[in-house]
Amino acid sequence: MAEFLIETMGFPAWLSWTAIAGLSAFLILNVIAGGALVFIWAERKIAARIQDRLGPTRTGGRFGWLQSLADGIKLLAKEDLMPDGADALLFRIAPYVSFCASFCAFIALPFAFDVVGQRLNVGVFFVVAVLGLEVFGVILAGYASASKWSLFGAMREAAQVVSYEVPLGMCVVVPVMLAGSMDLVTIGEKQAGWASNWFIFHDPFTFIIFWVYYTCALASVNRAPFDLAEAESELVAGFHTEYSGLRWSFFFMAEYGSMFLVSALAAILFLGAWNGPIPVSQLLGLSDGMAANAPYALRLLGCINLFLKATAGVLVMMWIRWTLPRLRIDQVMTTCLKYCTPIAAAMFAGVMLWQLFLPGGLIAGSFQNAAGVREGWLEQSNNQDPDNEDALSDILPSRRIVEVSR
Amino acid sequence: MTFVLCGVVSVSHYLVVGAVLFTCGVVCMALKRNALGVLMGIELVLNGANVNFVAFGSEYLAGDSRSVLGLDGEVMALFVILLAAAEAAVALAITLNFYNNHATVDVDRADDLHG
Amino acid sequence: MNHEAFGLLANLFAFLDWHEFFFLLFAGVACVAAVMVVLSDNVVRMALHLVLSLGATSGLFFLAGAEFVGAMQLMIYVGGTLVLLVFGVMLTAQTQLVALRTPAGDRVIAGILAAALLAVLVQAAFSIESWQKSGQGVATAPTATPLGMALVGVRVDQVAEENLVRPKSGYLLPFEIVSVHLLVVLIGAAYLARAKRRRVPRSVDLVASADSTKPRSSVAASSTLVAGGPK
Numbered sequence: 001m002a003e004f005l006i007e008t009m010g011f012p013a014w015l016s017w018t019a020i021a022g023l024s025a026f027l028i029l030n031v032i033a034g035g036a037l038v039f040i041w042a043e044r045k046i047a048a049r050i051q052d053r054l055g056p057t058r059t060g061g062r063f064g065w066l067q068s069l070a071d072g073i074k075l076l077a078k079e080d081l082m083p084d085g086a087d088a089l090l091f092r093i094a095p096y097v098s099f100c101a102s103f104c105a106f107i108a109l110p111f112a113f114d115v116v117g118q119r120l121n122v123g124v125f126f127v128v129a130v131l132g133l134e135v136f137g138v139i140l141a142g143y144a145s146a147s148k149w150s151l152f153g154a155m156r157e158a159a160q161v162v163s164y165e166v167p168l169g170m171c172v173v174v175p176v177m178l179a180g181s182m183d184l185v186t187i188g189e190k191q192a193g194w195a196s197n198w199f200i201f202h203d204p205f206t207f208i209i210f211w212v213y214y215t216c217a218l219a220s221v222n223r224a225p226f227d228l229a230e231a232e233s234e235l236v237a238g239f240h241t242e243y244s245g246l247r248w249s250f251f252f253m254a255e256y257g258s259m260f261l262v263s264a265l266a267a268i269l270f271l272g273a274w275n276g277p278i279p280v281s282q283l284l285g286l287s288d289g290m291a292a293n294a295p296y297a298l299r300l301l302g303c304i305n306l307f308l309k310a311t312a313g314v315l316v317m318m319w320i321r322w323t324l325p326r327l328r329i330d331q332v333m334t335t336c337l338k339y340c341t342p343i344a345a346a347m348f349a350g351v352m353l354w355q356l357f358l359p360g361g362l363i364a365g366s367f368q369n370a371a372g373v374r375e376g377w378l379e380q381s382n383n384q385d386p387d388n389e390d391a392l393s394d395i396l397p398s399r400r401i402v403e404v405s406r
Numbered sequence: 407m408t409f410v411l412c413g414v415v416s417v418s419h420y421l422v423v424g425a426v427l428f429t430c431g432v433v434c435m436a437l438k439r440n441a442l443g444v445l446m447g448i449e450l451v452l453n454g455a456n457v458n459f460v461a462f463g464s465e466y467l468a469g470d471s472r473s474v475l476g477l478d479g480e481v482m483a484l485f486v487i488l489l490a491a492a493e494a495a496v497a498l499a500i501t502l503n504f505y506n507n508h509a510t511v512d513v514d515r516a517d518d519l520h521g
Numbered sequence: 522m523n524h525e526a527f528g529l530l531a532n533l534f535a536f537l538d539w540h541e542f543f544f545l546l547f548a549g550v551a552c553v554a555a556v557m558v559v560l561s562d563n564v565v566r567m568a569l570h571l572v573l574s575l576g577a578t579s580g581l582f583f584l585a586g587a588e589f590v591g592a593m594q595l596m597i598y599v600g601g602t603l604v605l606l607v608f609g610v611m612l613t614a615q616t617q618l619v620a621l622r623t624p625a626g627d628r629v630i631a632g633i634l635a636a637a638l639l640a641v642l643v644q645a646a647f648s649i650e651s652w653q654k655s656g657q658g659v660a661t662a663p664t665a666t667p668l669g670m671a672l673v674g675v676r677v678d679q680v681a682e683e684n685l686v687r688p689k690s691g692y693l694l695p696f697e698i699v700s701v702h703l704l705v706v707l708i709g710a711a712y713l714a715r716a717k718r719r720r721v722p723r724s725v726d727l728v729a730s731a732d733s734t735k736p737r738s739s740v741a742a743s744s745t746l747v748a749g750g751p752k
Contacts, residue, residue: 017539090569121663125592132600136572139607143565143614151611158608162601169596182665415544415584418653421646423548423581427574429639430555433631439621440564442610446571449602450555453578456594464585477671480664481692483582483590484672487597488699492706494602498609499713511613512621 024117028106036256040068043318050322078245085146086242094144095243095250098137102257105130109264110185112274112302123184124172127265128165131220134258135161138222138229138239141251145242153238156329157222157229163333164219167340171213174206174351175199175269188273195277200270203358205350210270212344214313217262219336221255224321228329256314263313264306271309274302420461428454441501441511445494452490459483544584550577562622565614568607575599589665672696 048055060066108123110116142154179187191197200210219226230238240251431450463479554574558567582591674693
């Protein structure tokens, strides 16, 4: 897009890059903030319906859809309190640390083909890594509040997040292995076509590992039934007991931002990213899937697809929250160490073996990606240069993998 | 300070950052009485070394591709990160044990074997 | 006047290279935070500054084109090791231990030695001519794939070079050693930090804990929290 500004509008390079960077940041910020407003309203309505209530009904008309905006204005006007014994600096910056981590992770998240803040070669890894930093805000808040409830909440959060990063990382590696790239855009592209191309339907192991991923994601963003850090029945409100007003709402923006983020990541990694279940554009002959020069309308369609999938993920999280009771801390640890991690490891090995022995899928041809990969192999082996064969015989197989994965 | 702003960033600039991190780490290890402070000093030292490894390995920084470490620098940095994680885990376990036995984390108090 | 100011600003921005700007930003944050780690007495503040410093360093790695190492630094170092460290800090952070002061004399000596060391290192950094040439503008291929291949033993980045009749074996053996090392460390750390088996019979213990009105210390509570409850 910056190239477009430079070439056709004649803007100087520095101005276009800066403008585009600012625009991206602005859009991402709006996705988080607007998303939080909508999701908080949705959560209240869903919670109410599950508990046989009505939820907000008056603000802004029939469904109370302006309720969270009204809440936001109320929070802005609230007094910003700080406990006497608090560590002032740490107490003040903790919410921003949390929010920044959530925000930064969005930088590498593609919303459609090439609709991404910064396309990173190690996109998946970056998103998971930065998401893990959110815990620092919570730990700082817990420590700086000088309250034992906050401290307990922060300790639980630290233990939980560090533990759950292990199975989460293992689950994330599976789509990376199938796509042969850590680039989120590439991973999304590989799942173009019918819904059978989605990685969740690639083989039975990926189907199971998707649910493991979803569980771990739920735990790593501290949603019920894993919300021990803010367990209101035991710890008042956990790490944000002492917070009020705007700082408190920053924690919530971060939480809803991360919920959307892990759901979007699940959509990209397993649920076909921005590709719909039916390749409409392909069938109508509009384009070759999401090719490099896909028209903007198609990208917009991709954005809508991804938003729908991610929103569905978030709504399921809310459904779980209001359905399941909270786990005890030892049950949380048991779930992670005794169930999620071994299952993830076994599924990882299973996917690896599947790729090795059944790269074309059970019904040959129905998995176009796998077929493409196999053709790439054959092509490569046919094109071997006979002169260099001796010298390169040791490295050629791996070279082929690299070629295919690009 | 002309060297900082004299133009494009080169390996030397990275080495200066690495030197600062390394020095801070050494001082931290020597000065802190808190065992965890000493551990933080070690992390800083390792990180300073890492900055140097990455700088030497980066083709982007050193234009002459003959003189760069290439991939080796990055691989070394990866190993350093891994070993630092391992070292931190063990050191933390030792510190917590020390705290359980002595109810302090002051390394000057760890003189049980002092004759 | 306004126009002039805008032109000046534009010139300033055009002069400023974003790569250089971000290098200065990250380098500044890394160095200042590292110095703050040394200077602050409060161990929690030290941990926060360390997080800042290492996070900024990962930014430097991204700028140097080492994306994978940068992400690894964020994930393992900042997200794993430092969370663990902060966890340790909070387990042991009791009021008298939060700030352990060092004698002023030691600080002065350390300052002098540090200044000398820094002078030597900076001098060394600028002593070699070729280190000061910059290759900016050199298009570099992403290193994640070659890095992965190197770790399983194949140096794809050296395929083009002639000395590959006997290809270098890459880093398969160190990789294996490190993985075994990590396993050993995992077991060792779990053994060292395990919840101690209690000597007292359970019934006595229950009575005792019912008697005492004061809550368990945070250390005991948290160690059971890590270990998943006393066995």
